[in-house]
Amino acid sequence: MSKPRHFSGRLAALSSAAILAVYAVGYTVTEDAAQSAESGPAPTPTPRASADPTTSPTSTARGTSPAQTPTVTVQRATSTATPGASSGSYRDGTYVGFGTGRHGSIEATVTVEGGKITAVQISQCLTRYPCSRIGALPGQVVSRQSAQVDYVSGATDSSRSFIQAVTNALASAN
Amino acid sequence: MHSPARTEPSTGPMPASKRTRVRRSAMFMDTTVTIEVAHRDEEPAALDAIERAMRWFERVEATCSRFDPESELRGLTAQAGVPVHVSALLIEPLAFALALAEETNGAFDPTVGGRLEAAGFDRNYRTGARAGAALESTEGSYRDVEIDRAASTVTLHRRLVLDLGAVAKGFAVDLAARELASFERVAVFAGGDVLVRAPAGEPYEIGIQHPRDPDALLAVLGLSEGAVCTSGDYQRTSAAGHHIVEPGTGQAVGGVVSTTVVAPTAMLADGLSTAAFVLGVPAGLRLVEANGGEGLLVTRDLERVMTSSFGRLAL
The missing domain is CATH 1.10.3980.10 (ApbE-like superfamily)
Structure with a gap:
């Protein structure tokens, strides 16, 4: 990538997310390594009742299989969300940020062109649950020009990690 | 195979309060793994917990x-x-x-x-x-x-x-340490990798093996939480040279004879230590610093070069 990449913390985050990822698979239950890799937690989709029909993911997140269309309940974040709020102009470039929660880490890659956020990707999904659950959030960052996106019901920890990852990425763009 | 220098397990002073200390060793990954836990209460389950922690070395090695x-x-x-x-x-x-x-x-x-x-x-x-x-x-x-x-x-x-x-042993150390999360004091030693967790103010003392004098320590660190990995050129050799080779040529690397990295996880310390060994001075130190670690490199002339805050860890 020719755009600036900010690596600090990437290796540290990968190394701690790796521990969680292995524990999430549950080796203590199933001893056979090959088997337990396949018995990882499955996504549990909930009926769609979106509070914001205008949001649609504008970027494909790696780790999100197209077949797993996100069917999640989106709730408005209670306090901090200021929908549509733009944090002003950012420096052009591609920025990478990490967010870490109880269930692992998320790396977000944010592209800024002409001072605006034009693309957001979940470039690494190192969480216990598939990032397809928060597949709508990258699109919200673009439409709101802000990291203040909705929390996804049933995936609040991943949502929080994602918001933190985007916030960290944008911190380099200010 | 990354088989770093021996970091001498030397446990720090235990406070007067009653703690049960349990320590076991086993052979994995061509090195002796030692796990020690201490708990304020009677801990009959300590041995079982250490056993479970040891299993991670077995699994990682088998994989x-x-x-x-x-x-x-x-x-x-x-x-x-x-x-x-x-x-x-x-x-x-x-x-x-x-x-x-x-x-x-x-x-x-x-x-x-x-x-x-x-x-x-x-x-x-x-x-x-x-x-x-x-x-x-x-x-x-x-x-x-x-x-x-x-x-x-x-x-x-x-x-x-x-x-x-260069990373799997550190990873096994990390997985083992997490298995022991409920204990107040935990130390996992595996060859040149050490991970400790102790209450603040009661750090473990970790001795770093001198690369040329088997009876001497390069430094003694005081660490309450984190991992230390030391890589050296002196432990495992074949006719063609020692075991850390330059990826491009397969030749043994020169420049430094020992690298020590302190980082939050053992996999990170392990990987950074090996990479810094290949990169030498100053690129190796820059890599360590850029990734939130502290490092001590010893050159062939036995000159010590370290990251800006490494000295604060030394006792």
């Missing part, structure tokens, strides 16, 4: 060993060109190793296995059997390895032998 023809890692070499489904125990340390390779522009490279075999590092320490893949060529780099996390697959785009020796 990631370059010397075991039955390991998942070894199985990849036989199936070059197609995506192979692998377990989290392989894909996680491999993803880390590839990220480290990317960051060091290949100075660290987990595809160095074929060249290590060519240099004579091909014997299983348990069985003595040779475990060579008889590669047509030892060329290839980390760029020939593709991982797909969503599908949990690894694709080798050419026939090569992966070597996760």
Whole structure:
């Protein structure tokens, strides 16, 4: 990538997310390594009742299989969300940020062109649950020009990690 | 195979309060693994917990060993060109190793296995059997390895032998330490890797082996939480040189004779220490610092070079 990449913390985050990822698979239950890799937690989709029909993911997140269309309940974040709020102009470039929660880490890659956020990707999904659950959030960052996106019901920890990852990425763009 | 210098386990002073201390050792990954826990209450389950923690070394070794023809890692070499489904125990340390390779522009490279075999590092320490893949060529780099996390697959785009020796042991240390999360004081020693967790104000003392004088310590660190890894040029040698080789040439590396890295996880300390050994001074120190670690490098002239805050860890 020719755009600036900010690596600090990437290796540290990968190394701690790796521990969680292995524990999430549950080796203590199933001893056979090959088997337990396949018995990882499955996504549990909930009926769609979106509070914001205008949001649609504008970027494909790696780790999100197209077949797993996100069917999640989106709730408005209670306090901090200021929908549509733009944090002003950012420096052009591609920025990478990490967010870490109880269930692992998320790396977000944010592209800024002409001072605006034009693309957001979940470039690494190192969480216990598939990032397809928060597949709508990258699109919200673009439409709101802000990291203040909705929390996804049933995936609040991943949502929080994602918001933190985007916030960290944008911190380099200010 | 990364087989770093011995970091002497030397436990710090125990406070007067009643703590039960339990310590066990076992042989894994061609090194002695020692786990020690201490708890304020009577802890009848301590031995069981240590047993569970030890199992992680067994699992990681069975999955990631370059010397075991039955390991998942070894199985990849036989199936070059197609995506192979692998377990989290392989894909996680491999993803880390590839990220480290990317960051060091290949100075660290987990595809160095074929060249290590060519240099004579091909014997299983348990069985003595040779475990060579008889590669047509030892060329290839980390760029020939593709991982797909969503599908949990690894694709080798050419026939090569992966070597996760530089990160897998650290990863096993991290997994073992997490198994022991309920204990007040935990120390996991595995060859040159040490991970400790202790109440603030009661740090472990960790001695760093001097690279040239077996009876001397290079430094003694006081650490309450974190991992230390020391890599050296003096422990494992073959006719062709020592065991840390430059990925491009397969030749043993020069420049420094010992690197020590302190980092939050053992896998990070392990990987950074090996990469810094290859990069030498000053690039190795820059890498360590950029990734939130502290490092101490010893040059061939036995000059000590360290990151800005390393001195604060020394006792």
